[in-house]
Amino acid sequence: MLNKIRIVLVETSHTGNIGQAARAMLNMSLTELYLVNPKKRPDDHAEALASHADELVRGAKVVTSLHEALDGVDLIIGTSARTRRMDLPMLSAEEAAKSTLDVAKVGLEAAILFGRERTGLYNDELLMCHKHAYIPTNETYNSLNLAQAVQVFCYELYKQYQIEKNIKATPNVNHMRDKASSKELQSFYTHLESTLIDSGFLNPDKPGHVVDKLKRLYQRAQLESQEVNILRGFLSAVEHKLKG
The missing domain is CATH 1.10.8.590 (Helicase, Ruva Protein; domain 3)
Incomplete structure (x- = not known):
């Protein structure tokens, strides 16, 4: 079910962050990487920092718009470290992982969006999401970089995946098929x-x-x-x- 989950990086500035994010993903068995208008396309530096996840970097889907990256997606979760005026449901990374796996395990597509290194996701991009997610951190210092944030969410997804493998009952989320x-x-x-x-x-x-x-x-x-x-x-x- 993990191949139903897309990790979407929006307008990354540094190719090294792409490689490190790919490394974080592959450690947790996630392989669907989408890049929306990266400032630079993945290069040797990205592959070097990806370590043995260089194939994931080379196979990343580079698209020109967020709409294209989200084509066919049933659940969109946007990550944000700040409270915005668009008061959508806020989830912790762990709660977001549970919601995402509920969708993926019935064969539907989900995406988790990560914004720019300096400014994150813009308001109009967050308004495309069904839910917002955050990583609980020290309130006086929440300076996670992009790859660290991707790692935390991927870890929570993989942890929830391991739990789901041991649960036979499937919750009724069939109504989402027509979403x-x-x-x-x-x-x-x-x-x-x-x-x-x-x-x-x-x-x-x-x-x-x-x-x-x-x-x-x-x-x-x-x-x-x-x-x-x-x-x-x-x-x-x-x-x-x-x-x-």
Whole structure:
């Protein structure tokens, strides 16, 4: 089930961090590495720091957008060391691992996102996530580097995987099979924003945080594909009415 879990690194600055993250992953039997717009593509330095995980580095999927990295993913967890105004459910690394394995063990795809070395994930990227996760650390000093953070999450995933192997009963999470994809949700959010503007509810020059708050609401709900279709049908009916 671990091959159903993607580790996604967003816009890494240093290739050495890619290699160290790959090494952390392979130690815990994780092999699905995605790189979103790295500042530099994996090179000899990355492979050297990967130690014997150099094949994982060479096999990393390099993509140009986060949407592409999340294509087909059913559960998205974004890592963050800071409290943001988008108040999605916050999980510890251990709790995030349990949620991720619940999805992976029924054959669905999950992704854990790690942001830039200096700034982490941007707010709009966190709004693409269903949940946020953090590593409990010393409150006065929480200076984990990227590879260390990846190692902690991979360890928690592998620990939970070992537990799951010894559990015969499977929780009922079949409802997630029909959950809307990241692509469907982003198209819905675009449709929603344009309709809110066309209706006069939103000022296009000063939209405020309304759309972000609505995204947060729908991300918490974990909409199914059919529900997204219903909502988009409603938006289309509103647009038709507006056009007279």
